[in-house]
Amino acid sequence: MTTTPDVFELMHTMRAMRRLKPDPVPDGIIRKILDAAVCAPSGQNLQRWAFLVVTDDADKRFFGERYAWWMENRFAGEFAKIDPATAQGRVMRSARHLAQHMHEAPVLLFCCGRRDWPFAVAPEDRRGLAPPSYGSIYPAVQNVLLACRALGLGASLTTMHQMFEPELHAHFGIPESYGVVAVIPIGWPRGRFGPITREPAPRKTHFDRWGGRRPGLAEPEDAS
Ligand SMILES: Cc1cc2nc3c(=O)[nH]c(=O)nc-3n(C[C@H](O)[C@H](O)[C@H](O)COP(=O)(O)O)c2cc1C
Structure with missing residues (x-):
């Protein structure tokens, strides 16, 4: 019997899982992920989200080819500068691997939002x-990632589609009234879930005033 880990364990082990097996994900599981997505809060509870589930091979290849092209052309200069042995280098390698294998993910989930001017x-x-x-x-989007993690599915948040979003609208018939906010490749993971690497919360926390300290709770590294 499988048990669902507790929510804190999920959050502490929810790495971007970019190496995925091509095995299909049943519709019932995708539905469960979408049901989790729509539990999320939204401004005035307007729920102006829309999801596009893409599993067709030709469509995934269409997306993957463009994604990989932009990854190489937009970041070619950055790749050359980053030391592959550093943490940043590992992220870049992993992101590049995803770009080259994007079309193999069994599901690409497009998370879209209705366009609306901010009040400001x-x-x-x-x-x-x-x-x-x-x-x-x-x-x-975060609920999708958490639901995938809870179900043992690998997923990662991507935004590179911004470089070619008009092509997505044309290809998939997405109306202009919606923007594509994130594309999440989902599949059974090749790797293992494991601890994430993050700065401890107190280093990012201030107490009472910006720069204020409280041992164990607020020890900001940067008060500028
Ligand atoms: C707003 C946002 C945009 C991101 N865009 C991409 C992306 O285009 N491609 C990608 O591979 N990862 C993308 N990521 C994933 C981050 O690189 C990843 O969350 C971060 O490196 C932490 O990795 P970890 O969760 O494995 O520790 C994005 C994350 C966020 C929050």
């Missing part, structure tokens, strides 16, 4: 297309 942009300053309300979509 005055009506007279609104030009062109409004962005999607990222703040109302990312909680759902």
Whole structure:
């Protein structure tokens, strides 16, 4: 019998899982992930999200080819500068591997958000297309990642599609009224889940005032 780990264990072991097996993920499991996604909060509970589940080989190849092209062309200079032995180098290698194998992921989940101007942009300053309300979509994205982790599925958050988003709209028939916020490749992991590497919370925390310290709780590294 499999047991679901507790939510804190899930969060502490939810690494970006970019090496995936091509084996299919049953619809019932995808549904469970989507049900978790729509539990998320959103501004005024408007739930202006929409999801596109892509499993067709030709469609995944269409996406993967463009993603890989942009990964190489946008980051070619960065790759050359980063020492592959460093933590940053490992992230780059892993992200590059995902780009080259994106089309093999059994599911690509497009997390979309309805476009809407933020309150802070005055009506007279609104030009062109409004962005999607990222703040109302990312909680759902995080729920997808947590649900995948709980189900033993590998997943990772990607945003490189921004470089060719108009092509996605044309290919998949996504209306202009929606923006694609994140694309999450999902599949059974090749690797193991393991501890994440993060700065301890107290280094990022201030107490009462910016720069304020409280041992064990708030020990900010940077008060500037
Ligand atoms: C807003 C955002 C955008 C990201 N975009 C990409 C991306 O385009 N490609 C990618 O491989 N990973 C992307 N990531 C994943 C991060 O690289 C990853 O979460 C981070 O390196 C931590 O990795 P870990 O969870 O394995 O420790 C993105 C993460 C966030 C939060």
